[in-house]
Amino acid sequence: MSGIVIGNTLRTSWKQILYWGAGLGVLGLYIDFIAMSPDIISGYADLLKTMPPAVLQAFGASDIQLLTTAEGWIVSVFVSEAAIFLSVFAVMAGLNITANDEQSGVMDVILSLPISRAAYLLERWIGYALIGLGIVVLCALITLAGIIGMNVDAPHDVILKSILNMYPAALLVMTVTSLLATILRRRTVAIAVSAAFVVASYIFNAIGAAAGGAFADLMKSVSYFSYINGEAFVIGTYDPADSVIVLVAVLVGFALSLKMFVSRDIGV
Amino acid sequence: MATESVIEISGLSKTYGSGSKQTLALNRLDLSVRRGEIFGYLGPNGAGKTTTIRLLLDLIRPSAGSASIFGMDIRADSVEIHRRIGFLPGELSLWEGRTGDQIIHYVASVRGDTRGIAKHADELAERLDLDKTKRVRDLSSGNKRKLGLVIAMMHSPELLILDEPTGGLDPLVQQTFHDMMEEYRAKGKTVFLSSHVLSEVQAICDRVGILRDGELKAVESVEKITNVEFNWVDVTFRDAVPAGLQQQLDNMPSITDVSTNGTRVRMRMIGDFDPLLRAISGGYVEMLHVEEPSLEEIFLAFYSGDEEKLQ
Numbered sequence: 001m002s003g004i005v006i007g008n009t010l011r012t013s014w015k016q017i018l019y020w021g022a023g024l025g026v027l028g029l030y031i032d033f034i035a036m037s038p039d040i041i042s043g044y045a046d047l048l049k050t051m052p053p054a055v056l057q058a059f060g061a062s063d064i065q066l067l068t069t070a071e072g073w074i075v076s077v078f079v080s081e082a083a084i085f086l087s088v089f090a091v092m093a094g095l096n097i098t099a100n101d102e103q104s105g106v107m108d109v110i111l112s113l114p115i116s117r118a119a120y121l122l123e124r125w126i127g128y129a130l131i132g133l134g135i136v137v138l139c140a141l142i143t144l145a146g147i148i149g150m151n152v153d154a155p156h157d158v159i160l161k162s163i164l165n166m167y168p169a170a171l172l173v174m175t176v177t178s179l180l181a182t183i184l185r186r187r188t189v190a191i192a193v194s195a196a197f198v199v200a201s202y203i204f205n206a207i208g209a210a211a212g213g214a215f216a217d218l219m220k221s222v223s224y225f226s227y228i229n230g231e232a233f234v235i236g237t238y239d240p241a242d243s244v245i246v247l248v249a250v251l252v253g254f255a256l257s258l259k260m261f262v263s264r265d266i267g268v
Numbered sequence: 269m270a271t272e273s274v275i276e277i278s279g280l281s282k283t284y285g286s287g288s289k290q291t292l293a294l295n296r297l298d299l300s301v302r303r304g305e306i307f308g309y310l311g312p313n314g315a316g317k318t319t320t321i322r323l324l325l326d327l328i329r330p331s332a333g334s335a336s337i338f339g340m341d342i343r344a345d346s347v348e349i350h351r352r353i354g355f356l357p358g359e360l361s362l363w364e365g366r367t368g369d370q371i372i373h374y375v376a377s378v379r380g381d382t383r384g385i386a387k388h389a390d391e392l393a394e395r396l397d398l399d400k401t402k403r404v405r406d407l408s409s410g411n412k413r414k415l416g417l418v419i420a421m422m423h424s425p426e427l428l429i430l431d432e433p434t435g436g437l438d439p440l441v442q443q444t445f446h447d448m449m450e451e452y453r454a455k456g457k458t459v460f461l462s463s464h465v466l467s468e469v470q471a472i473c474d475r476v477g478i479l480r481d482g483e484l485k486a487v488e489s490v491e492k493i494t495n496v497e498f499n500w501v502d503v504t505f506r507d508a509v510p511a512g513l514q515q516q517l518d519n520m521p522s523i524t525d526v527s528t529n530g531t532r533v534r535m536r537m538i539g540d541f542d543p544l545l546r547a548i549s550g551g552y553v554e555m556l557h558v559e560e561p562s563l564e565e566i567f568l569a570f571y572s573g574d575e576e577k578l579q
Contacts, residue, residue, distance in 0.1 A: 012363075108327060112355040114380075
């Protein structure tokens, strides 16, 4: 592995860090701004209290008292919204790893060069993983800067950890999309199935959280959204095993896409 | 010329699809390309030329058979093979938002020698009159083709694999390309190029392989293949076709397939024009058009038993 493809990927796509990172950061600033006013967030909590508990659970608001604190508000609202936007980036990044170049025909030129398919896929994956990391870090820094600048009373380390915890899930969505593109070979089909994966995960998490019982727990456990649990950092129940599970799924997904990409015809 | 093989293909087959939708694109291809020759790989669209090239480059995997380049297996040693070859795809796609210079630099860095390769790329671009500073999306199809040629040749590969290399190039650049190929041959390098343009093959190739419906029908020297050449001749009279001309043409051994349409007569002809000119002198000839036969027609004439009749 020479790192040349990683460098090229970063050179051609580094602006995505700015666009996505700054975009999510602005969302963070907006939520910081609301967190400045305890009246607004307590009013929001009062509104949520009027809803049935199951509906609240479905929207990720497991503890209304938590929402009345600045850190609870920022983590619950920002992380749940940013995770959806980050999933969109991850689907696009997953397509960029191989599918777009394969469908456009550029892949024929690339793979006629002295680089193995495995090395190429790995370097592209690392390149986009770094871009994803840059986005998450930039949006976390902007959100933290807002907390400091607006003098919001929220623990910085909790906010930082809860935002960074979105990263393994973003890697998972990117890897799953890359795998689907490798198997399905058509960009449009891969987009559709990846979108279905994201939406299904969201619904599974919402239903799993709202309903009780073993089946609901199972639904929740297969949703990657359930592993982006920002509240766990606030109430101190974060379990590193959750992140490990997601990262293991990432590794398995990458290994499968590598196997497929190395063994199949290109551009057919 | 040395007879050492650079490309050795044995029983190579490729089938696309599965079940009832299975298509045989290449059927048990055996072929050898020698070091230092320019080999023309000919055939109509869909004959299997691009499939062969994509198999050689390990972009697709064979259904049966094997092939080697420089004595190395095309699958097991693809990275080492790719280090020593240059490739131009038939349908060239490049990164639309990047300039020629950026693409050349990237490809050169993957090849591991940016400085030496970039210098040669500059020379090639100058010869081909290519502006490397433009973004790909701003290049015409001909200029994209030139950029593709620069990328394929800039590391002075031992073997060039070119799929329809001159499509979209203007005649002056085509001539420059032909000169480059002559220089390649003079340096003992090998070129494997696919084409369906007979004149191009005649101009630069030593040998040709003719592919049809996924099967290699013949491998011959260019000289032998083009000896069977005939022409389609269209004669347009100002007034009606002279009486008795059709019968007269039918009786001429060098002319076949005569058809008349209003004031126009079309025929297939080999040999000298003089007998035809004498035959049509009875009418006022408004236009005489001579059309080179397609490769397919020459091929059919050569291999369908018409060869003796034509010669």
